[in-house]
Every structure is written in structure tokens, then in C-alpha cells.
Amino acid sequence: MEIDLGPALIIFMQEAKDLLEEMESSLLALEDNPDDSETVNSVFRAMHTIKGSSGLFGFNPVVSFTHEAETVLDHVRNGERKIDDALISILLDCKDHTASLLEFCVESPEAEVTDELTAAGDQLVQQLTGNDNVSDTLAIINVDDQEATVESLDDVKDMADSWLISLAFKADAFRMGVDPLSFFRYLKTLGDIQRALVITTDIPSTDDFDPENCYLNCKLAFKSDADKQTIEDVFEFAADDCDINILPPNSKVETYLSLLDDLSESHIQRLGDILVEVGALTKNDISKAIQTQENSDTDPTQGKKPLGEILVEQQVVQPAVVDKALEKQQEVKQKVATEASFIRVDSNKLGQLIDLVGELVISGAAMDLMVGKHGLADVEEVAETMNNLVSGIRDTALDLRMVPIGETFSRFRRVVRDVSKELSKDIELKISGGETELDKTVVEKINDPLTHLIRNSLDHGIEGPEERLQVGKSEKGQIQLTAKHQSGHIIIQIIDDGAGLNKERIVAKAVSNGIIQEDHNLSDQEIYNLIFAAGLSTKEQASDLSGRGVGMDVVRRNIEALRGSVNIDSREGKGTTITIQLPLTLAIIDGFMVEASNERYIIPLSMVEECVEMNGDNWRVDEVQNYVNLRGVAMPYLRLSEYFNAAKVESANKQGRQSLVVVRLGKKKAGFVVDELHGEHQTVIKPLGKVFENLEGLTGATVLGDGNVALILDVQGLIKAATA
């Protein structure tokens, strides 16, 4: 089987090019600063990485050449060879040669390297190794090392303190540039190899022996204070060419056991995570074991093998440690179970807290104002810190009122079951996103509209079983109820796979009820949304559940009362999707503050589309009908000062520069004409009180930092007023 290396090759070439460039600049840096070990390392890495990757692509000339350079660089790195100008210039030549070799290999991978290149390479290798007369001293050093190792080999008294490392190399290991020796050497820098056992029995003594295949397996007793991850990292780059097994020393077991004892009991962890946390295993061990678990043939009667058993089987950890960890896990589970209690709090108290936090936000703003006004630079920092804390408190307090919507959702299971029985339909309810949180008051208030919408879907949306079979759908209807967060809002969707809405019927009904004209010019979307208009029901036979046309307009009103919106989309024969968008909380919103006739107003920021200058020269303004033509889109506009305080309108205002704030709600747009824009404002919503309850165009008020009151606009109502 041929593997397409094309894309990988491109990446490799790019990488190699970068590495070589880096190598060049490092070498040049070394000319000035020959003792910088980090720079030497980066040169070494370049050669090493190119060697490894080239092996992968079978570029043997590159591998053998870079190997030479790498060896020399390794000596330099270990301080066994001094780097001087001569060596640097040879290495620079080596860099160039590597580049040409790479180019050659990529262009004609099958061809033999030209004599010219070979000769150049040989010469460089000669230069590299020729003056390598340091090797004698190297040998002497190694002799001493050697004796030490030999001695320690006999000293096996404390084998219990050793890590047991098993390495099973794959046949291709040598060709991939993996040399068991390098591990041995590297391990020696981390600790003592107390006993090495190279298993030679796998080397065939027949003629099958391929000297380029790796038949070696090693077992090492390794004494070190390093933790398991560090030891595993030694073998990291060989992980593909070698099966590695690292068993912690028995003495470590004690440590692990005591660590397990001390482990925090605050939350339940998975077994693997516990073992990784105390350092008995590495993440790698766990993922391998999990893979084994997944791949194992599952006996349906027994289920999968427990992870702990697999880990012990794979000899990466002692059974005692796993047992202890399991015990610990159980302990924590019990503890958490008894501790996982809730405090029941009177919701009024919570309300009070939120109110207070609202006041705090306001006084924070007031303080800011004062600090700014008096130019108290040294107070500013303190005020800033306090503001951060206040926002933290605000978020936490609001969070207290957040509840997952799942509970509300699951109530509908029953509704769906009962209703579908009643209607003799087979309908399944699928719920997702039940963990999505939103304000408790919103949850309570959304319950009725949701019930209505779902009943509608059950009744009107999903067809009876026979009808469904006729149109080629499965007998079983489906309703999906989903919730998710989206930019400060929660989106609830009710999706059914029913018949969809019948456009013609809706239009006919709407026309006969006088909601729209016969020569309407509405988009599909607008037609669908007509079902939320009062007095529209298309079901010829009204049922007990729905269909009297009194429901949908109430649904919309309820949702809008929560400052939300509802939209419907449908495809005939395929189903209907109802999307409800709600704010997360009713207490505090991001507002946009404007001013008209010295009165401040807040518009919910999410509804503001843009702000432009109200200028008759730029936009065609119809002063009589209050329409403005903004870049070809006509929309109604409303002068806030006139609307709210018609008597007090001063002509002076007209001379000043005015702005047009374009708001949008669903598909509808309108403009509000204001005198001044103040920008974003954290708005704590206060109810207006009974007296103003029926005031059109306002939903509430907020107290500003300077103690003044700003009114929060009811965009929905104002758009209606502007259109009328």
C-alpha cells in the first residue's frame, strides 16, 4: 500500500528550510559567542530533526550526512569538542550541503545521488571528523564512567528502589534513527542504570538476520529521583518505534500510597486522573490503557474490563497503588455525596441581594463620576479595583439566580406522552442543552409559552401515523427541544418534523381576518410569523388543546414581556422550527444611553443597530409622515423628546445637532431621534411602580451614577408607535 506523502512532504520541506535557516543564523551567532550552549543546541536540533524526518521519507543520503554533522555537534554540545571559526565554516557548508541533498531527494527520490554531491558530502564529512582528535580524551573519560557502571552493576541490593523500564523496539527503529544506546546514555544523566538486560534471544541466528532491523529488547533497572513523566519524556520521540513500559519502583509505591492519602477530597476524580495526579502514571499510560479498553472485545454479559485491571496487566503500575486509588475514589464519592447539599434560600432574600448589588453598581458609578470630577488621580486606582470587585459580586449574585432549564424541559416529556396518546400519535421528545442556565424568573415565566408552543407542535405540527407513512416519513414523529447560550442570550428552539406551516392557508386566513391586505408583499418568514398575530388559527377543527387562535399572540406577548423575541420558520412537509430568544437575566442589562430634551433614556444595547447623524442633507427625511430614507431603506422614526414630552419641546433643540439611533427588533427597524449619545451603560433595571405601569414605551427605569433617573425604553412598543 502506497501512502501519499505529498502534503506531509511539503510540510517537511518547509520545516527543513526553516530549520536550516535557523541553523545558519545560530552558527553566525556562535561566531561571536561560541560558548552559548543554547545556540549550539539549536544547531544540533536542526540536524537532528532533519535527520529524523528524512528517515521517515526514506531520504537516506540526507540521513547519513546529517548523522555525521549531528555526531560532531553532539560532541560540541557535551563540551568534548570546541567550536571554533573553522568548525563553524565547515558546519555552514554542511548546512548548504544538506539543503542541496534535500532538494535532490525531493526532486528525484528514486535516483542515486550524483557523484558530485557524494564527493562534496564525503569531503565535508572528512573535514568534520578529520580533525576530531579529541576522541582520545573522550575515551579516557568513558573508561572511568565504565568502571563506575560495572561496579554498580554488582550492587543490586536496593533494586527495590529502581524503576523497571522495558523497551521493546520495533523492527524499523534503527532506520527511524532510534538508537537504544542514546536512551541508555540519556538515562544516565537522570540517574543510575543499576542493571541493564539486553534481550538478545530475538536476534535470529539464521540467515534471516537483517542487520538493519532492530531485534533488541531491553530491560533496565534504573535508579533515579525523577518522576515518571520525566522518565517517560526520555522516550518521547521514540514512542512510535518502541513499546515502552515503565514500572515505578516499589519504594515509590509507598510514596504514592501516602500521596493518595493526602489527596484533596473536594471533588470526585476519575481513576486515571487520580493516578496521574500522584505521579504514579503518566497521561500517556492512561490513554494507552483506555485505548486497550476500547479495542477489547466486549463480552456483552461482562461489560468492559475495568481500567485499573488493564493498567496492572500492562505492568505500568503496581496493583497496590490501583487498589488504594480506587479506595480513595470511593471515599471521596461518599464524602461528596454527603456534602453535596444545597441551601434552600428564600427567593425574596435573593431578590434583596440582587437589589443591593444593583445599588452597589449604581454607587460605584457615582463614585467613578466623583473621582473623575475632582481629578483624584490617586483614588482612581482604588476605585478601579473596587469596580472590578463590584462587577464580580454582580456576576456572582446574578449567578445565584441562574438555574438550569433542564427541569422545565423534562416536564414536557409528560406533556408529550399524554398529548400524543390523546391524539393517537406516536411522538418522541428529544431534549438537549438542559444544563443551560438562565434566570429563575425567566424560567418560570417561559414555562407557559413553551407549553403552548409544544402543544401546538403536537397538535398541528406532527401528522398522524398514517399520514406520516403516506408521505414517506417514519411513523414516529419527533420534537426536539434545545437550549443554548448565544452572546448574552439564551436560545430555545422547538423543532418538529411535522407537516410544516401551510402558507396559503395562513395568508387566506389573515386576509379574511383583515390582518393583511390581499395584495400583501410579505416574505415567507413574515407570513409564518403571522400566526403570532391575534385571532389567527388555521386548524379547521379547533381541538381541546389549541387551535382557537387565542394562544399564539399571548405566547408572543409573554415572551416579549421578558424582553425576548420569538421567530418561526418552516418548510412545508419537513417541519417547523420555533426559535425563542431570551435575555439571561431581567435584573441588569447592557444599555445604550441617549439624551433628548435633557432627559436620559436607555436602549437595550442588543437592539441598537447603528447611530447616524440626523441630517436632512444626507438622508431624505419625510417630516410629515416621520419617515427617513436611510441608504435606500425607508423606516419610521420617532423624536423621543416629542414622544415623551410633547409640551416641552423647545425649538432650540432643532438647531442643535441630532442623532438617529437605529434600533431593530426581529425584522422591524425604526429610528429614534435624540440630542446626544452617551454610550454604553451598565443598567440596573428598576420597575417603574404601579402608577406608571401602563405607560406606553417604557419598561422601567434606572438610577444613574449622579443620582438622576434614566428611563429604559420599550423598543417593541416604540417601534409600534412609530409605525402607527
Next chain:
Amino acid sequence: MAINVTEQRDSATYIAIADEMTIYTALEQKNELLPHLKPNHQLQLDLSGVSEIDSAGMQLLIHMKQKAQELDNEFSLVQHSQAVVEVIGLFNLTSFFGDPVVITVDRSTF
């Protein structure tokens, strides 16, 4: 070629390897050396000229040692270079080869 048959007798062959013994040379050296591994014969490898040896080279030596045992060939390594000594030591194979390892570097230079 870096393999010199220094002495060839009826019962014994002496070979000096003056080259690295690595993955790059392993195949070639195997092809060169194995024909000299004859039954009831003696083969001695002089490793003083082995500048570098890696796992592949060591594996080749192990293979030859094992094969020699099968063939009743008296296979021995002499004049180990420091590179060879180091690897045999690291791999703990001194007793496997059973050859006296002579430390050749003069310690007085230290």
C-alpha cells in the same frame, strides 16, 4: 574497505575492523564478516579501529556471537576500542561475549 583480514590460517582468521559499526555500515559489514564465520574455526575481531558503534553494530556482534556458538566457532573480540567498551558496558554484555576487555588507554596521560 575497512575490514582487513590480517591473518588467515587453516584454523583461524584474524580480522581488524577499522571503521565505525553503525546502522550505516551494518549491512555491508555483515556481508563481509559472516563468510569468515566457519564451523569449527576460530574468528577473532580486532575492534581497536572501531571509532563508533551503535545499537545496530552491537546487534551485529551479538548475532555473530550467537551464530558462532551454533557453528562451534571460537569467536572472540579483542582490542576493544573505547567506543565498543562503552556500549558493551552500557548494554551489560561483557559476560555475554566473555572476552577479556582490555582497557587500552594509558592512564598516565590523565
